[in-house]
Amino acid sequence: MKAAFIRETGAPSVIQFADVPDPVPGPTEVLVKVGAVSVNPIDTYIRAGAVAMISKFPYIIGADLAGTVESVGSEVKRFKAGDRVWGSNQGLFGRRGTFSELAAVDERWLYPTPARETDAEAAAGALVGLTAHVGLFLHANLAPGEVVFVNGGAGGVGSAVVQLAKAAGAFVITTAGSETSLAICKQLGADLVLDYNSHNLDDQIRAFSLPHGGVHLWFETQREPTLDRTVSAMAPRGRIVLMAGRAARPEFPVGPFYVKDLRIIGFAIFNGAPEEQRAAADKLNTLYEFNRWKPQVGKTMPLSEAAAAHQLQEDATVKRLGNLHGKIVLIPE
Structure with missing residues (x-):
């Protein structure tokens, strides 16, 4: 599969986009075909080395994702192949990041996507x-x-x-x-x-x-x-x-x-317990269904342009250059 990853911390230019081995889901993990991811300030801090969260390199970047379940581990209870899901808190504390065509995520960090919500919206609203x-x-x-x-x-x-x-x-x-x-x-x-x-x-x-x-x-x-x-x-x-x-x-x-x-x-x-975040996710899904919550999708880019997306986010967050309206969303090609 294709993925955006780094071999060292540094500027956005350290992000590479290339083939990496497909992830193999463990017993409690869900293999997700990624439909969209989004960029957060914390992603840029981790990539830059300002926040020490990387346990080993190469490191696939990204915390948020939305997509469709490809397969599930033997102990997974809440999801099955074909379900649409969204989630966050990946790429932290040894968990694999999301900027890839496939992602293996523990079911504790995934939530069902409302039928009317697009993957872009779900990813944009995750973290x-x-x-x-x-x-x-x-x-x-x-x-x-x-x-x-x-x-x-x-x-x-x-x-x-x-x-x-x-x-x-x-x-x-x-x-x-x-x-x-x-x-x-x-x-x-x-x-x-x-x-x-x-x-x-x-x-x-x-x-x-x-x-x-x-x-x-x-x-x-x-x-x-x-x-x-x-x-x-x-x-x-x-x-x-x-x-x-x-x-x-x-x-x-x-x-x-x-x-x-x-x-x-x-x-x-990212200090929140999975149960606390799942309770919040359930409320967000209900609010979306009743038109009380609409994640704001801003600039949409191909996943291959992850380095440019990080530069755009960093310029807006740290350098205060220009205004970002909504979340930067990346789509696997």
Whole structure:
């Protein structure tokens, strides 16, 4: 089979696309004919060596996938040949990556794909959908009627947070940096969409949220959180979710934080137990079926262009060059 892999960490140019041996599924694994994969920031950090997750080389890159079951191991109970599935959390902790024509994945990390959902959608919504759902509900206990703020509502995780929070009955404030992104956020259902370049952004957030008591849940997707401004906007007993900014070292406003009884919740989705992520996946599938969750597919490319896709993702995430709308999706040829 063809696969995108690396023999060493480094720039996107280290990614090769060539023939590798077909995977042989173990007793609890499912062999998936890959229909689509998507690119995540964590994929670029692992490839670059910034996150030490690679157990051996050559290393097939990628965490997300969607496709059709080719065969199953002797102990697999939930799937059979011909089923459509999606999943995430591959390429981590010794698990094989997904950027290949075939992937052998333990059934614990796979979920049925809704009939109307395309493989491109399922792959695009995999890691970001799980991250948003686990963060909002398992960790932050979002309740109907609360105010949620999320930076970058047209991005991968941001667009998922907007949709899932609205589906749960929350009031959602989000930001964007271009006319196209602002329009996407409005289409996703955000109650208030603000230009993050605005000189009075914080005043606009407060004007909307204060009648509700302030921001109850601040979902931070940016690499450099600004906790002074965040804490000042929070409602008493509000929650701040941090799931980005690995190298960030912001100043922390201790006094304003504790006198409001606030909480900060940090989490990385790849630490989640398979059962926790499966529960979130089941909810995402139901929301999709009821038109309350629509993964955002952005640029679509052939799998053979994995190096260019990584460069595009890295430029947008790290170098902040241009705007990515939706997820980069790659399709095996």
